[in-house]
Amino acid sequence: MDAVKHGLAAGAASRPQRADWTIDQGWSAYTPEEHAVWKTLFERQSRLLPGRACDEFVEGMKKLPIGPEQIPDFRELSEVLMERTGWQVVAVPGLVPDEVFFEHLAHRRFPAGHFIRKPHELDYLEEPDVFHDVFGHVPMLMNPAIADYIQAYGEGGLRAQKLGVLDKLARVYWYTVEFGLVRQAEGLRVYGAGIASSYTETVFALEDASPNRIGFDLERVMRTHYRIDDFQESYFVIDNLDRLLELARIDFAPIYERIAGQPDHQPGTVLPGDEVITPGTGQYHRGRRG
Ligand code: HBI
Numbered sequence: 001m002d003a004v005k006h007g008l009a010a011g012a013a014s015r016p017q018r019a020d021w022t023i024d025q026g027w028s029a030y031t032p033e034e035h036a037v038w039k040t041l042f043e044r045q046s047r048l049l050p051g052r053a054c055d056e057f058v059e060g061m062k063k064l065p066i067g068p069e070q071i072p073d074f075r076e077l078s079e080v081l082m083e084r085t086g087w088q089v090v091a092v093p094g095l096v097p098d099e100v101f102f103e104h105l106a107h108r109r110f111p112a113g114h115f116i117r118k119p120h121e122l123d124y125l126e127e128p129d130v131f132h133d134v135f136g137h138v139p140m141l142m143n144p145a146i147a148d149y150i151q152a153y154g155e156g157g158l159r160a161q162k163l164g165v166l167d168k169l170a171r172v173y174w175y176t177v178e179f180g181l182v183r184q185a186e187g188l189r190v191y192g193a194g195i196a197s198s199y200t201e202t203v204f205a206l207e208d209a210s211p212n213r214i215g216f217d218l219e220r221v222m223r224t225h226y227r228i229d230d231f232q233e234s235y236f237v238i239d240n241l242d243r244l245l246e247l248a249r250i251d252f253a254p255i256y257e258r259i260a261g262q263p264d265h266q267p268g269t270v271l272p273g274d275e276v277i278t279p280g281t282g283q284y285h286r287g288r289r290g
């Protein structure tokens with residue numbers, strides 16, 4: 001299947017044609033079946049997200065050439081994005097090496113998988129496909145705070161690699177850009193693309209009693225492992241998206257030093273210093289382990 005093929009491509013085993021790993025999206029080569037998968041996912045998620053996705057996500061989506069009928073054309077997305085926040089969407093075959101990913105983000109190019117999951121794998125993803133990347137990430141890139149924050153992550157990624165602390169920085173990205181929640185007047189809302197592009201995780205992250213929902217704290221998050229194979233055991237909540245702009249301006253180097261040698265936390269652990277918004281029962285993951 002696709003994920004396996006692209007998984008191989010992301011390793012050292014195969015060499016991309018272009019050094020930056022970009023490919024043509026090949027928009028006209030999508031089949032009716034592929035557009036139909038997009039439509040199924042788009043409609044399901046569009047029904048679910050009102051009242052669950054943050055205002056900025058909804059706003060961004062409205063202004064973009066993204067609809068149910070077809071997989072969006074990256075050139076059209078880039079035109080609108082470029083005008084608003086200076087970002088572009090470029091096509092890649094799947095996961096790309098970390099430094100390639102960071103280099104793109106640092107230059108406000110968002111690498112998006114060009115393939116789409118198969119009809120029998122609607123809730124299964126081993127690698128980011130066009131639905132995750134475009135539906136989940138691109139609306140948020142219309143927001144100036146997220147736009148700057150993700151660029152800063154790309155720049156910070158290159159630095160963190162040299163310092164040997166990429167695992168710490170990657171956790172910050174994971175618990176914000178991918179799985180972040182934000183507090184709004186009406187309650188908690190989704191802004192993370194990993195949640196917003198997933199029907200089951202949207203419901204789990206907002207409505208299930210199992211996960212912890214904890215106020216975001218930079219050092220705390222840097223020290224917290226995450227799950228790549230299942231729903232998160234803890235979600236971290238920011239007060240508003242401008243918090244990300246502040247984060248983008250912080251020099252992480254002294255923080256990496258301070259936490260060096262300190263123990264990491266497991267994904268489901270609640271710590272004495274945490275601002276616990278809703279404590280989780282942990283039931284879901286206990287069941288999976290048991
Ligand atoms: N490549 N296409 C793609 N998308 C990602 O989200 C991605 C990647 N390569 C590396 C990576 N993410 C992460 O492991 C880094 O953020 C650390």
Ligand code: FE
Nearest residue numbers: 128178193194
């Ligand atoms: Fe993603």
